[in-house]
Each structure stands twice: as structure tokens, then as C-alpha cells.
Amino acid sequence: MNAARQVLALAGGVGGGKLARGLAAVLLPDNLTLVVNTADDFVHLGLHISPDIDSVLYALADLNDSVQGWGLAGDTDHVMDALARLGGDTWFKLRDRDLATHLLRTQKISEGYSLSQVTQLIADRLGVGHRVAPMTDAPVSSVVDTERGYLAFQDYFVRQRCAPIFYGVRFEGAALAEPSAAFVAALECADAIVICPSNPFLSIDPILALVGVRAHLESSRAPVIAVSPIVGGNAVKGPLAKMMGERKIPPTSLSIARHYSSMVQGWLIDAADRDEAAAIESLGCAVRVTRTLMTTPEDKSQLAEAALDFAADLARQNS
Ligand code: GDP
Numbered sequence: 374m375n376a377a378r379q380v381l382a383l384a385g386g387v388g389g390g391k392l393a394r395g396l397a398a399v400l401l402p403d404n405l406t407l408v409v410n411t412a413d414d415f416v417h418l419g420l421h422i423s424p425d426i427d428s429v430l431y432a433l434a435d436l437n438d439s440v441q442g443w444g445l446a447g448d449t450d451h452v453m454d455a456l457a458r459l460g461g462d463t464w465f466k467l468r469d470r471d472l473a474t475h476l477l478r479t480q481k482i483s484e485g486y487s488l489s490q491v492t493q494l495i496a497d498r499l500g501v502g503h504r505v506a507p508m509t510d511a512p513v514s515s516v517v518d519t520e521r522g523y524l525a526f527q528d529y530f531v532r533q534r535c536a537p538i539f540y541g542v543r544f545e546g547a548a549l550a551e552p553s554a555a556f557v558a559a560l561e562c563a564d565a566i567v568i569c570p571s572n573p574f575l576s577i578d579p580i581l582a583l584v585g586v587r588a589h590l591e592s593s594r595a596p597v598i599a600v601s602p603i604v605g606g607n608a609v610k611g612p613l614a615k616m617m618g619e620r621k622i623p624p625t626s627l628s629i630a631r632h633y634s635s636m637v638q639g640w641l642i643d644a645a646d647r648d649e650a651a652a653i654e655s656l657g658c659a660v661r662v663t664r665t666l667m668t669t670p671e672d673k674s675q676l677a678e679a680a681l682d683f684a685a686d687l688a689r690q691n692s
């Protein structure tokens with residue numbers, strides 16, 4: 374177990390879930406808070422869906438479908454098949470066992486639970502000991518600006534498969550949304566803050582857009598370490614490189630470092646991108662080159678250890 378005291382990690386779904394699993398393997402439950410993007414959340418077929426929270430919870434419980442990137446391994450589609458026969462909406466697949474999570478969350482929210490409370494309940498019931506919290510309990514929704522106009526997030530991401538040219542994204546509700554209580558507590562006592570290799574535009578920016586979060590990170594006593602989601606000049610999964618191309622931004626770790634700017638003190642980039650290290654350092658941050666591709670459980674733990682060691686070294690230099 375790593376000696377780090379309190380660690381706060383900011384996460385989306387796929388890249389976030391992978392590093393979250395590594396951090397949970399090397400940190401005791403009381404030493405880690407995972408704060409997860411909720412701007413992808415929406416109500417579908419009457420159910421409250423929190424895709425990134427579920428991806429992180431399923432990853433921590435070792436129940437995730439790692440090939441698909443979302444949902445539960447080995448799930449089936451009887452409900453969606455039956456719904457298709459009835460002519461219902463099946464563009465967003467609520468698979469059979471995954472449906473149980475959405476049903477329970479929706480029931481509890483209708484009974485007055487906050488998203489934080491229901492996330493804790495589901496974590497407990499899945500046997501996840503590490504703290505997983507939504508970024509906020511307030512409603513925040515990503516709206517994507519595209520060549521086809523403004524699109525609700527899941528319409529852009531799933532229904533239209535990120536095909537429309539991406540101009541930008543706004544986070545409706547974020548400017549008035551307070552971070553969740555667990556997020557505030559973790560910001561106040563963190564000894565290290567880790568930005569997971571999640572999509573900066575879609576998964577991390579909504580977290581940074583909440584009231585006070587960006588300012589807190591910019592003046593943070595705790596080192597902020599980020600892992601680049603770009604490996605070898607491409608995204609490991611998902612639309613990030615395509616989106617960057619459409620914004621005329623080269624798909625490099627250097628571009629990602631510029632995006633987060635002075636908020637990050639330490640960058641972990643992949644060995645395949647080692648040539649970018651000097652340019653990233655010239656932005657005023659430290660860089661470590663390592664393997665950032667997380668395929669095996671060992672990859673995840675090693676990358677988590679690398680991030681925590683980096684944070685500890687930077688904290689020592691600051692003191
Ligand atoms: P989403 O919310 O489901 O889209 O997932 P995230 O935003 O958390 O993660 C998406 C990003 O994770 C993509 O841009 C990928 O490049 C990145 N990613 C996925 N797997 C890995 C990996 O093993 N290593 C690194 N460095 N990045 C990864």
C-alpha cells in the first residue's frame with residue numbers, strides 16, 4: 374500500500390475507471406476519494422442514468438465490461454430485444470443486469486436520496502470500499518456544439534456516434550453548481566490530486582467548471598498530477614483525437630498540457646510520446662515518462678504508483 378495520505382482523483386468513465394482501479398489497488402479506502410463527472414447523466418426511458426459513475430463503480434468492483442468500455446461484463450439484452458419488438462427506443466442500450474443499477478438509482482432519487490447518497494448505497498452494495506462521489510448533486514448537462522447544431526450529450530455521443538463535427542461544449546448548470554460534499558472535503562484535505570487520463574473536454578472540464586473548483590486547483594497546496602489520455606499521438610479509445618482534429622488542435626500530450634495549463638504541476642506521459650517532454654516542461658511543469666497504457670491490473674497499479682510517487686516528490690520539493 375502506498376504511503377500517500379489523502380488522494381483526490383478526478384475521473385470520467387473509461388480512462389477514469391482504469392486509473393481508479395489502479396489507485397484503489399494501492400491505496401486504503403480511507404485514503405482515496407474518486408470524484409466522477411456527471412455531465413453525461415440523463416434521464417432515459419424514465420430512468421436516471423449516470424454513465425461515468427457506473428463505469429467507475431463497475432471497474433472498482435471488477436464487474437466492468439472492459440472491451441465495450443461501459444456496462445457489466447457478460448450482460449445480456451433480453452429487455453432491449455423485447456423493447457425493439459414493441460417499437461421502443463433502443464439507441465441507448467440499457468442491458469439486462471445494468472438495468473438493475475438504473476432502477477435502484479431512480480427509485481432512491483424519487484424517494485429523496487441525493488445522487489451522492491445513492492452512489493454510496495450502490496457502492497456499498499457492490500462491495501466497493503473506496504469513496505466514489507459525483508462531482509455535484511446539482512443537475513449539470515453537457516450540450517455539444519456541432520455542425521448539426523447544439524446536441525444533448527448522449528444524442529451526440531451515442532445516437533450520432535460522435536459523427537457531427539465538434540465545435541465545443543457547454544456545461545448547463547455548472548456555473549451555479551456547488552461541488553458535492555465529498556468533493557469539497559477531499560479538496561480541503563488532499564495531499565495529492567490526480568487528474569485521470571479522461572477526455573479533457575467531455576469528462577474533466579465539467580468538473581473544473583463547478584463553482585470554485587478551477588480556482589481551488591490553481592492555488593492548490595497539494596500537487597496536481599495529470600496522466601495524458603494521448604498515447605503515441607492518438608486517443609486510446611473514444612473520440613478525443615477526432616474532436617481535437619475538428620478543433621484544429623494537434624492530438625498530442627503537449628496540446629492536452631496546454632489545455633490544462635498552469636493547473637497541473639506534474640505530467641505523466643507515455644514513453645511513445647517522450648519527444649514531447651521538453652516542450653511540456655517549457656510550460657512550467659515537471660514531466661515523467663512511463664508506460665501509461667493500462668491493459669493489465671499491473672499496468673493500472675504501476676501507473677497509480679507512478680502518479681503518487683510523482684506527487685510525493687513534488688510535495689517534498691515545494692516544502
Ligand atoms: P468516458 O467518460 O467513458 O469517455 O471515459 P474517460 O473520459 O474517462 O476516458 C476517455 C479517455 O481515456 C480517452 O480519451 C482515452 O484516450 C483515455 N484512455 C483510455 N484508456 C487509456 C489508457 O489505458 N491509458 C491512457 N493514458 N489513456 C487511456
Ligand code: FO1
Pocket residue numbers: 385386387413422423424425427428443444464465466467468471527530531
Ligand atoms: N455507450 C454506447 O456507445 N452505446 C450505448 O448503447 C451505451 C449505453 C449505456 C448504458 C448505460 C451506461 O451507463 C453507459 C452506456 N454507454 C453507451 C456509455 C456512454 O454513456 C458513454 O460512453 C459515456 O457517457 C461517455 O462517458
